[in-house]
Amino acid sequence: MNALISKLTIDSEQAFDADGVLAKYIKGYSTRTVQKQMASAVSNAINGKSNLVVEAGTGVGKTYAYLIPALLSGKQIIVSTGSKNLQEQLFYKDLPALLDMLALAPKLALLKGRSNYLCQLLLDKQLEACESHEPKVLDDLLRINQWSGQTTDGDLGGLTSVSENSDALGLIASQRDKCTGKKCTHYETCFTRKARVRAMDAKIIVVNHHLFFADRILKETGFAELLPDSDVVIFDEAHLLPDIAVTYFGQRVSTRSLDSLLEQIITVYRTELRDSAQIEQLASRCISRLQSWHQQMYDAFATDWRLLMGNKHIASASWAIIEELKVLESLLLAHLGRSEALDECTENLVAFSNKMGVFFQCENNQAAYSIEYGYRYLTLSIAPINVAKECEKLFDAHTSWIFTSATLQINRDLSLFTKGLGIDKSQQLILQSPFDYRSNALLCVPRHLSKVSNHEAAVKELIDVSVKAINAAKGRTFILFTSHRMMNAVAARLQSRVQYPLLVQGQGSKQSLMKKFRQLGNAVLLGTGAFWEGVDVRGKLLSCVIIDKLPFVSPSDTLYRARAESVSRDGRDPFTLLSLPQAVISLNQGVGRLIRDEKDKGVLILCDNRIVNRDYGQAFLNSLPPMSRTRDMDKVVSFLQQIK
Known part of the structure; x- marks a missing residue:
């Protein structure tokens, strides 16, 4: 066993040597000690069937550091990512390049959750019902129809x-x-x-975290047979796992599915059971009741179900839906055996009304109950506030589990992440970025900022700061926001203040906006959460990142509130244990957009003085890369003007 371990470790480390395979194929390659350290740790974890958690700062080269040992091991590998961008980069770029270098030829497969693929049948049905759609939706459907005749894989990520x-x-x-x-x-x-x-006979499968958890926990993706109990599972962008795990260890039910089920029941009546008119009458009554309830919910537009149930009108209307569904169930049970399709609908209806009943009761104090508002339909969600025990069972001892990200630690400590996933006994490794941040990056918290709670003042100050920075950087700027409200307010006023192209989230897909940003060469991009991570712009195209404020979770967030109440019941401080650590990791993700290469230079501007005048600000500063610091915007302008 020791010989086997040492052979994989030696082979992996040699690939990173100055005369190794990477140096042979990559022009200008230079050995990074931290990259070899990570490759060695991954090799040992694979052969020892142990778990490994690695924070690898920007520039460590973590992708090759885990892929090379995984490929050389010859084992069956699942690589899971948090973003579609990274998933596609691995499959279309990194893996083919490495397989060429290593002279290996295992079969590869790229899998996304089924909601990422176009359903031609659903598209046909929506176009048939074109009169029921708003003009904007219909226009988009026609664009999708045109694209459907051109795409080879139906991946909606390619729809620009x-x-x-x-x-x-x-x-x-x-x-x-x-x-x-x-x-x-x-x-x-x-x-x-x-x-x-x-993907049927692939040796290496590239998936995303949502698909992985859905397959392993729900077994409802339709891809279950494609995610075997592999030898090695590698999670890149692992900082996203705790929140994703909460989603899948909880329960979710969509009223879209209920509406569709009721329509199915009516169709079965019209095509098979015309002698039972009461089926259509009761199903139609349920649809009507559901529509009225939808309207009440949209009027209230609150997300915390426990608070909503305090409204007697909403509570009454909610339980009335269950009563209507039970009446329909009783009728359908009387027709069991008459129609195979109706029998299936009956089974689904019973399961659905039971799930809704559990949600309406909201009896579990260790869970958050929330409503998500979609287009015409709602999603009811029950999210456990702690999933460590469930994850501990999921990450079994028969597989090597490797977790890596550029942002996992708080104050040089990985325990928040490992405890949250029940993997406390994993080997842990923190690798610093090899980049020279002190020389190449400047952090500025401008002086004389108003309180972030003063919206109008914050908008004005952010625009003033942005105009100075954008002009000095000649465009080439990201402005990252913690809310759509702030982004839209700044976008509306910034247009007339700068001469550079403005790209605003929502104008197109994330991919199309990033493509435009790179092509223009002098653009300013405004975005919220989607652009805080999984975006890689190297070189002079991006010289400045501006962040409106520290990314604390909203106190009204349903899951945060439930977790905070649980922590408070134990006599602990929810801000210190929950809110602050989450914000530190989120800020690190945003900051990570700035320096992507050893030659990159740039300025990070944070328009939130809490990081310097509150005690907790030090936790943020300790976790950020070691950039030079200033509060003087004139120094920012000078620094940006020197980036040619």
Whole structure:
């Protein structure tokens, strides 16, 4: 065993040597000690079937550091990412390049969750019902229809003619509960099915975290047979796992599914059971009741279900839906055996009304109950506030589990991450970025900022600061926001203040906006959470990142509130244990957009003076890269003007 371990470790480390395989193929390659350290640790974890947690700062080269040992091991590998961007980079760029260098040829597969693929049948149905859609939605559907004839894989990530926020996407994305399988007229050309086929005998499967958890926990992706109990699972962008795990260890139910089920019942009556008119009457009554409830919920537009149930009108209307569903259930049970389709609908209806009943009761004090508002439909969500025990069972001892990200530690400590996932006994490693941040990056918290709670003053000051920085940087700037409200307010006023192109989140897909940013060479991009991570702009194209304020979670967030109440009951401080650590990691993600290469130079401007005048500010500063610091905007202008 020791010989085997040492051989993989030696082979992996040699690949990173000055005369190794990487140096042979990559022009200007130079050995990084931290990269070899990580590769060695990954090699040992793979052979020892142990768990490893690595924070690898920007520039460590973590992707090659885990891929090379994984590929050389010859084992079956699942690589899971948090973003589609990284997933595609691994599959289309990094893996093919490394396999060429290492002269290996295992079969590869790229898999995304089924909601990432176009369903041709759903698209047909939406176009048939074109009169029921708003003009904007219909326009987007027509654009999608045009794209559907050109795409080879049906991956909606490649759809650039429609905004990623378009309501049309939810109407045509593949859905398990609407899949008709072999009965579908598009079965042979089905994009979801073809993705499965490609992955059937793959040795290396690249997935995303959502698909991984859905497959392992829910077994409802339709891809279950494609994610075997592999030898090694590597999670890149692992900082996202705790929140994603909460989603999948909880329960979610969509009223879209209920509406669809009720329509199915009516269809069965009209096609098979015309002698039972009461089926249609009761199902239609349920649909009407559901629509009225939807309207009440949209009028209230609150997300915390416990608070909503305090409204007697909403509580009464909610339980009335359950009563209507129970009446329909009783009727359908009386017709059991008459129709196979109706029997299936009855089973689904019973399960659905039971789930809704559990949600309405909200009896679990260790869970958050929330409502998510979508296009015409709602999602009811029960999220456990602690998933460590569940994750501990998921990350079994038969597999090597490797977790890595550029942002996992708080004050040089990884325990928040490891405890949250129940992997406390993992080997832990923190590797500093090899980049010279002190010389190449400047952090500025401008003087004389108003309180961030003063919206109008904050908007004005942020615009003034942005104009100075943008002009000095000749565009080439990201402005990252913690809210859409602030982003939209700044975008509206900044347009007339700068001569450089403004790209605002929502104008197109994330991919199309990033493509424009790179092509223009002097653009300013305004974005919220989606642009804080998974975005890689190297060189002079990005010289300045401006952040509006420290990214604390909203105190009204349903899951945070439930967690905070639990922590408070134990006599501990929710701000110190929950809010602050989450904000530190989020800020690090935003900061990570600035310096992506050893030759990159740039300025980070944070328009929130709490980082310098509150005690907790030191936790942020300790976790940030060691940039030079100033509070003088004149120094910022001078620094930016020197970046040629």
